[in-house]
Amino acid sequence: MSNNTNSLLSVGTCYFGAGQLADSHFIPCGNADLGGPQACCYENDYCLSSNTCWDPDTVVTYIAGCTDPLFRSDKCPQRINYPDQQWVAIARCEGDDIDIWTGCAQHPDEIEIEKENCVCNMTNQLIQNPNGKDSFDEIGRLPNMTGQAIAYNPTAVPSATTAANRSDGGLSTGAKAGVGVGVAIAGLLLIAGAVVLFLRHRRNQRQTDREKAELDSPQYRPTQYEYGRNEKSELVGDGYRGLSMGTAGQKSELSSERPVQEMG
Template sequence: MQICKILSVLSLAIEIAGQTTTCYWPNGIANTAAKPCPTPRGKAAAACCFDNHYCLTNGLCMDPDDDTLYRGACTDSKFGAEGCPKYCDRSEISGADPGRHIGLWGCEPPAVYACGQPNECLQANFTIEQPGKIMLNTAVESDLGITATATSSSTPSSSARTELNNGISAGAAAGIGVGVGVPLAIAVVVLSFLLVRERKKVKAAEAATPMGAFSSPDPKYGPPPPWAPGQHGNAVSPEVPTATLQARHELPQ
């Protein structure tokens, strides 16, 4: 079973709250391509990342296709509210550009970064809040195979209580988590969903195996060996691996 992957889900920092629909670059120009992230608890604003990208608790964004970090936009037009990503956001910072997203280049030692290019590591490097954990947004839900309808109310109506693929109520998840940020409660729901999905995969694999496929033609060899641990999948950690974040991030503005 994908035990490591399931356990890693429990460490997701899930902060779901109300959010505005407009995002802005540090120079105050609206950015219609970015999507607001969940607003962290106690913060006045939220970071914005491109569609299908992951939001991190430190305000940065992650492209899951190549594991690169970048500073995106923010829901505060002045980019001064707590919760906006204050990285590479001013023109006086070497390698920064307040009018677009900026990729972060990993320097040495680990957790030290620079704006845009590796040569900037010698010019103006900085540290970021560690660890940056993934927050639950539509991109994460899609990659986890979760289909849910969340409402703005802490007690969703019966019409909003859609069901997940394996019978877990999305309304129940929304009721205990939306707007108040209860990571453990939602993580338990996600864990239950993954356990049920893994059990179905195992049953389907057993049903597709021909009778006698695991029996030895000669009794002297004894029963076949058991499945090896982790044979059904690879573990995925929600924490960003700093060693792999070395590529410059380029996206349309």
């Protein structure tokens, strides 16, 4: 099955910092080609919640990297004060801070996970577990190389919908906020344009209605140019022609003469 359609495989390239390619032993905790950026852990180790890892051989909890080469995705672990380490061991604090995990740096140049005597140090706080939890949830155990299936915990198996959505897409929180602001501004500009067009249409409609009302008003009287000079001429002409015809007829009848012999 293609890597682009199987969400159960470990697929992608891991980085432990922006532009810092991780050792090939670090592999993704999911299919980066299908589901977007993924956290990374050492091969055969466990992927946990909050982008953390656990090595069963050394019983060390640690953070490593992610598949985003810019290291901006929310799948990339916080690595303040440890920019050049392939992995960073973490230790849980106690008491009121039992949900906080801090970092250690005993083996900054090591690739393979090693035993750490790591204790809480609040100056190197890396993770605050959500909801005050004092432990991480298991996602699944990695295979020994990329392209192989991850042994997912039944409660953490990625769904086809989640993978297809690629909900993260590599955007940081700041980038997502920028996109949101851009969309909001575009929406406001569209609304403003619609308001301007509406007001312009209403103004034109009012002008048309006002002109129509003036034409229909009983106070309105056309000018002599609207009556037309031709109409007046035709009325005068017709009257003149009728008078001429009547005069001619009368004159003809009055001036007719009978023969003398008929009168005698």
